[in-house]
Amino acid sequence: MRLLSWSVILFLLGCGTSSDIENDTPREWAIAIHGGAGNFGKEHVDENAQAQYSASLNSALERGEQLLQSGSSATDVVVEVMKILENDSLFNAGRGAVYTSDGTHELDASIADGQTRNTGAVTGLQGFKHPIDVAKSVMDSSSHVFFSGHGAGEFAKSLGHEEADPSWFHTDKAYNRFKKAAARAGDVPQPVDEKKGTVGCVVLDMHGNLAAGTSTGGMTYKKHGRIGDSPVIGAGTWADNRTCAVSATGWGEYFIRTGVAQDIHSRMLYANSSLSEACRGAIFDEMGALGGDGGVVAVSSTGKISLVCNSAGMFRAWSSPDGRGVAMFTSDGKGTVEIH
Ligand code: ASP
Numbered sequence: 001m002r003l004l005s006w007s008v009i010l011f012l013l014g015c016g017t018s019s020d021i022e023n024d025t026p027r028e029w030a031i032a033i034h035g036g037a038g039n040f041g042k043e044h045v046d047e048n049a050q051a052q053y054s055a056s057l058n059s060a061l062e063r064g065e066q067l068l069q070s071g072s073s074a075t076d077v078v079v080e081v082m083k084i085l086e087n088d089s090l091f092n093a094g095r096g097a098v099y100t101s102d103g104t105h106e107l108d109a110s111i112a113d114g115q116t117r118n119t120g121a122v123t124g125l126q127g128f129k130h131p132i133d134v135a136k137s138v139m140d141s142s143s144h145v146f147f148s149g150h151g152a153g154e155f156a157k158s159l160g161h162e163e164a165d166p167s168w169f170h171t172d173k174a175y176n177r178f179k180k181a182a183a184r185a186g187d188v189p190q191p192v193d194e195k196k197g198t199v200g201c202v203v204l205d206m207h208g209n210l211a212a213g214t215s216t217g218g219m220t221y222k223k224h225g226r227i228g229d230s231p232v233i234g235a236g237t238w239a240d241n242r243t244c245a246v247s248a249t250g251w252g253e254y255f256i257r258t259g260v261a262q263d264i265h266s267r268m269l270y271a272n273s274s275l276s277e278a279c280r281g282a283i284f285d286e287m288g289a290l291g292g293d294g295g296v297v298a299v300s301s302t303g304k305i306s307l308v309c310n311s312a313g314m315f316r317a318w319s320s321p322d323g324r325g326v327a328m329f330t331s332d333g334k335g336t337v338e339i340h
Contacts, residue, residue, distance in 0.1 A: 027303025027320045029068040030204040033060055033081060034307070035091050035315035036196035037249045037294040042329050045313070052090060054326050057317040060084045064203070065319050074203040074211035074245075075113050075136065082109075082132040082213050085199035089171045092197025094129060096171045097217025099178035102224050105169045105217055106149075108231040109135040114210030114239035114301075121231040122156075124149040129162045132215045135231070137161070145233070149225075174220070181221035196313065198230055200247025202239070202299045210301060212237050212245035212261075219252065228252025234262035241301055243268040244275055250287075250294010250311060258286040264298060275300040279308040 035057060045053070064081040072080075086094025097105045109131035110121035120139025123146070125131050134156040138147055147155050157163070198216035205211075214237045216230040229236035229252035236252070238261035239245040246261040255261075260282045267278035279298050287294070288310040295309025297316055307316045307327065317326040 026301075027204065027322070029206050030299045030303040030305050030318070030320040031061065031064045031068060031077065031081070031201065032297040032299055032305050032307060032316065032318040033057060033064070033085070033201045034199065034247065034249050034295070034297045034317075035085065036198045037309050037311045037314035038196035039293065039311050040196060040313040040329075045328065050328060053315050053328065056085070056088050056090050057315060057326050058324070060088075060201075061317050061319045061324060064201070065324075068203070068205055071206055073207070074115075074205040074209045074239075075111065075139075077203045077205065078111060078201045078211045078213040079132055079136050081201045081203075082199055082215055083130050085201075086130055086132060086215055090197070091199050092174070092217045093199040093215040094131065095169055096174060096197065097169050098174045098197070098220040098222075100218075100224055100226075101182070101221045103178065104224075105166065106222070106224070106226075107131040107215070107217055108228060109213070109215040110231045110233055110237040111135045111139055111213040112211065112233060112237050112239035112245070113139065114212075114241040114245055117240055119145050119233045119237075121146045121233060121237075122148070122152040123227045123231040124225065125152045125156065127153060127163050127166070128156045129164045129168065132213050134159075134161050135213070135215075146231070148227075169217075174217070177220045196249075196315070198249040200230075200237075200249060200297060202245040202247050202297050204245070204299045204301065204303050208241065208301070210239045210241050210245040210299065212239040212247045214247045214249070216249075229255035229260070232256055234259050236261060238262050238265050240265055240269075244278070244298050244300045246279075246296050246298045248294060248296045249314065250309070251292045254287050254290055254292020255294065257290060258282070258292070260287050260296065264296065268300070275304045276306045276308070279306045283308045283310055 089096035267273040
């Protein structure tokens with residue numbers, strides 16, 4: 001019943017740009033996920049597509065809930081949930097990733113473990129089904145934290161990660177966007193309203209540990225070798241048990257320039273900001289003030305959940321023992337805050 005009520009309330013409210021679930025007692029577990037942000041409103045995502053997004057987000061969350069309730073670790077939950085999203089061609093990560101200007105797929109992913117403060121990331125990965133899994137291997141099975149391109153592929157191969165042909169990543173939607181961009185002969189990135197579909201997951205597990213992960217194909221028609229925020233620890237991903245776990249999505253260049261994920265952590269650690277204050281400060285006052293757009297999903301060490309964006313849309317969902325919710329659009333335009 002409770003699960004239903006969150007979704008219904010948010011649907012009726014029109015799903016605002018930020019959602020905070022405040023609670024004085026620490027929660028046993030919490031999880032939040034996103035499926036990308038952009039300047040898309042209800043008019044751009046028809047009811048059928050909304051239902052598809054909602055179903056995909058809910059089934060990923062369900063798996064996360066099961067794992068968390070059975071005591072799985074935060075990092076394992078992040079990987080399992082994100083593999084579901086990477087397999088889902090609705091999103092710009094793994095299968096369904098956008099095309100580069102060379103007509104290929106270059107995948108980025110990162111993961112952060114709040115307990116150990118270890119991290120793993122890959123950028124420009126080609127031909128592997130689950131970049132988030134490779135990022136976890138970088139964290140667990142190497143003495144490094146970040147692999148790129150060919151070296152990332154060699155590393156993934158040496159550990160037996162599942163490979164896939166280019167056709168596995170293809171979707172007509174991503175290819176049509178590539179063709180549209182190519183026709184414009186743009187070496188400029190796609191307009192903001194098309195930058196949606198990156199996936200991310202933040203988790204507090206029953207053992208009190210936080211973890212975060214982010215995975216993406218990047219931006220349509222990005223130049224070969226371009227790196228966005230998603231694999232950059234401190235920009236797109238962060239986890240520290242003292243404060244929070246964060247996964248970002250949006251215009252990556254701006255998230256790198258303002259170090260969004262680490263900014264949120266630092267505000268909490270050094271300025272004693274609450275999770276929601278920290279997220280709003282980083283998104284609205286810093287990243288947004290420079291002209292970027294997008295958002296974050298974040299959980300705190302006490303299980304608070306904050307989902308903040310300054311774009312018209314962000315596919316996002318969350319769950320805790322108090323209930324589950326899904327949101328997609330803003331009710332009152334860019335840069336506004338709605339507390340739930
Ligand atoms: N942040 C990603 C990037 O810039 C794209 C996105 O989140 O939509 O690569």
